[in-house]
Amino acid sequence: MRLLLTSAGIKNPSIYEALLGLLDRPVSECHALCIPTAMYGHPQAGPGAGAWRFIAGRSDEPMTELGWKSVGVLELTALPSIDEQYWVPLVKKADVLLVSGGDALYLNHWMRESGLAELLPSLTETVYVGMSAGSMVMAPRVGEYFVEWPPPSGDDAALGVVDFSIFPHVGHPMLPENTMAAAERWAAGLGGPAYAIDDDTAIAVTDDAVEVVSKGQWRYFGG
Structure with missing residues (x-):
């Protein structure tokens, strides 16, 4: 599986070009499935209008509205x-x-309860595009900073598809607490590598290669 881990979707031409590189063909030839599930567990998103906007391509975080052959x-x-x-x-x-x-x-x-997590390793030709939580879930941990919904496990473990964690939305005007200083404190408690990224940044992962694609600000924490 090839991964494009974003903070806020396909926000600029550089991230779009990275997506095309992973797909290896035009968006118009690709069939997409969108997964809105993460929204239901977040108090600022939830079910309702936010999920509809994501599915319908009416948000300001481009994902479904890119011109896919089908969604x-x-x-x-x-x-x-x-x-x-x-x-x-x-x-x-x-x-x-x-x-x-x-x-x-x-x-x-x-992802685990549905069986999708178990299926992911077999999807070798699939491109996974995450936005915010959709990116963070691929990490070993999300960090205590991001624990809001209490998981049955009682910890902050995620899927561990990649070996680094992600702090999204650095410098977002509606999230004044998401500063690079806050990201540094978050990373210090992880015990592993991590990236802090803003909405103009994405991380492309192919096999063992990791590439940061950015027109904004980001920082790597070695762990």
Whole structure:
């Protein structure tokens, strides 16, 4: 699986070019599945208008509105009640998964409960595009700073697909607490490598190669 881990979607031409490089063909030839699940667990997102805007491509964090050949919805909370034959083939046929922001630990819980987490290693030709929590969930940990929804495990562990953690939305005007100084304190408590990124930054991962794509500000913490 190839990963494009963003703070706020495909926000600038550099991130878009990185997406095209991972897809290796035009967006218009690719079938996408969008996953809004993380939004439901976050008090500032939740179900309702935010999830609709993400799915419909009406948000200011471009994901579904890029001109895909098709866009479907994969709701993880529904999958445990559906036979795998009805959804696993759809995931395997998708060229790209578009995973929204929200609460990373809520998303982690439902990725595991739904069976999607177990399926991810087999999706070798799929491009995974995360936004905020959708990116953070791929890390070993999200860090105590981001624990809001209390997971049954009682800790901040995530999927561990990559070996680094992500602090998104650095310098966002609506998140004044998300400063680089706050990110440095967050990283100090992780015990592993981490990146702090703003909304004009993304991290592309192919095999063992990690590339930062940025028109903004970011910082690497070695752990």
